[in-house]
Amino acid sequence: MPGMSLPSRGSGIIFSNCGISTPVVCYLPKVEKGVQFPYPALMLTLILGGGSFKNKAWVEEMAQTLGATPQFYDYWSEQKDSGLDFDLETNKALKTLGGQPYNLLIKSVGSLLGMRVLEKAGGKVNKIIICGFPLHDFPSEELERYKVLNSFPVEKIRCFQNNADPHGSYQEAKTFLAKINPDIQIVEKIGDNHNYPYPEDFQAFLSEG
Numbered sequence: 001m002p003g004m005s006l007p008s009r010g011s012g013i014i015f016s017n018c019g020i021s022t023p024v025v026c027y028l029p030k031v032e033k034g035v036q037f038p039y040p041a042l043m044l045t046l047i048l049g050g051g052s053f054k055n056k057a058w059v060e061e062m063a064q065t066l067g068a069t070p071q072f073y074d075y076w077s078e079q080k081d082s083g084l085d086f087d088l089e090t091n092k093a094l095k096t097l098g099g100q101p102y103n104l105l106i107k108s109v110g111s112l113l114g115m116r117v118l119e120k121a122g123g124k125v126n127k128i129i130i131c132g133f134p135l136h137d138f139p140s141e142e143l144e145r146y147k148v149l150n151s152f153p154v155e156k157i158r159c160f161q162n163n164a165d166p167h168g169s170y171q172e173a174k175t176f177l178a179k180i181n182p183d184i185q186i187v188e189k190i191g192d193n194h195n196y197p198y199p200e201d202f203q204a205f206l207s208e209g
Helices: 055-066 074-078 086-097 109-124 140-151 170-180 199-207
Strands: 012-015 024-027 044-048 102-107 125-131 157-162 185-189
Touching (some): 044 109, 055 102, 086 109, 109 125, 125 199, 157 170, 170 185
Parallel strands (some): 044 102, 125 157, 157 185
């Protein structure tokens, strides 16, 4: 493919001339020797993580494991937490997507950022993975943004919530989603934290027809 170098699997690759409006870093997934390479197509999967700096490690890990494109929030360069600039980060995401088909893997406050992306570029989305709804962190008016999910077929959406996530339990997330569309599937995971290290589940959904 023009403009693409292919280093070892699990390392970053730079797409500079493949329909993306600006060069972005994405990854080939890590694969054990003798295991079939789980990378059926070069569709961009954009990862939008939680807001705190510690989420940078999750974004990097998921990107490397899934062969995806991470978005690093501007204030992470200072290794500190700050309020997410939704307008700035939405514009960055849209520039990365460049009008091409894409998947979204979005977590916590990154899922609200993802709703803004869908409002502007939802027509090109293929699959949407949401994990860690931050139901306790935002007012109801902001949570109304999730209603944009009604614009997409439910088979394109898969949600994951830890059963005892302090930012919103599985039961709370299930009840919340049912008010938007009761047919959206949400998977209960076991955990009393806001961590979502489930790349196998994410990959399985992305690989579904």
